[in-house]
Amino acid sequence: MSHLLTFLSSLAGFVALAMAMSRHQREVFGKALAQPATRRWRLAGWACLLLALVVVVFREGWGLGLVLYSGHTSLAASLVLGALVVRERLRDARATPRAAASRRSA
Numbered sequence: 001m002s003h004l005l006t007f008l009s010s011l012a013g014f015v016a017l018a019m020a021m022s023r024h025q026r027e028v029f030g031k032a033l034a035q036p037a038t039r040r041w042r043l044a045g046w047a048c049l050l051l052a053l054v055v056v057v058f059r060e061g062w063g064l065g066l067v068l069y070s071g072h073t074s075l076a077a078s079l080v081l082g083a084l085v086v087r088e089r090l091r092d093a094r095a096t097p098r099a100a101a102s103r104r105s106a
Contacts, residue, residue, distance in 0.1 A: 002059040006052045006069065010076035013048030016041050018080055027088060049073065 018024045020041035022032040033041075052072060057065035 002055055003068070003072070006056040007072045007076060009048045009052035009055065010069075010073045011079065013045045013052065014073075014077045014080040016045030016048060018045075018084060020045060024084060027084070027091075 019028065020038050022038070025032045025038070032038075053065075053069050056069045056072070059065070060068055
């Protein structure tokens with residue numbers, strides 16, 4: 001159970017940190033968020049990553065806990081990055097056929 005909590009906290013942390021970046025805010029929300037909202041996303045992201053670290057170190061100790069934390073955060077960051085890349089490519093793929101169709105009909 002501690003592995004699941006560590007992984008989900010890491011995943012939530014990296015999602016929040018991604019949403020704290022103006023580029024990802026524009027892609028997901030359509031506009032950059034105000035500075036206070038961006039700070040809240042960043043704070044939430046670091047808090048989730050700290051929670052993940054505390055949970056795994058408390059359950060497994062410093063030696064194994066840090067190794068597991070590294071693995072969980074690596075997997076979580078990779079999934080968030082992959083999701084952002086797939087989302088952007090799907091958006092581009094949907095936009096491309098429309099642009100091509102409008103050029104053909106003109």
